[in-house]
Amino acid sequence: MHALLVPVGSAGDVHPFMGLGAALATRGHAVSVIVNDSFEPLVRRMGFKFVRCGTAEEFDSVTRNPDIWHPRKGVEIIARKIVETTPELYRLICDHLQNRESVVVAGALAFGARVAHETHGVPLVTIQLQPVCFRSQFESPVLHPWLKGINSWPRPVKRALFKLANLAIDRVVGPGINEFRYSLGLPPASQFYDVWWNSPDLVVGFFPEWFAS
Structure with missing residues (x-):
């Protein structure tokens, strides 16, 4: 099997994929990693094939932006960057599929992986690194x-809150992603940070039990 790993984010998002890749490699599987070139030394040190997606300068422009820690502005910065990089990530995934041997293992924000799953039928595993990502x-x-008092609220109120969150995220992400989907002949998608970002094949909560308690 060829495992095509697609982490998205900073070191805390990338390192768990390195551990996963090491476990796969010990079982005899080939491992490639599509990631920003800030992590090229790490990927090569692990002995995996490195595929560049974005430059260190682009990575730094996001991580060094002081607004990244703002509860609203930070979400918008990340969302717009995800939209911007989706076409390139999609192309790289498609270019590195190895016939029927490949399985894509991607972070939830690797939207290009989700689109490649739809266009090419490649098996896709979504890795969720934080329990908070499961609604x-x-x-x-x-x-x-x-x-902080949300768990004392009635469930209909929670559902309404989740719906509002979906609408807010879709407003930022939807136009760009759906424009790209349209160019590939795919129908529009929605609920990007709720339903759509998880693979219909398999979702893995890749965190220790204590983190979820």
């Missing part, structure tokens, strides 16, 4: 200090 009407994640 629940019963044990809801506390995403903001204002929401």
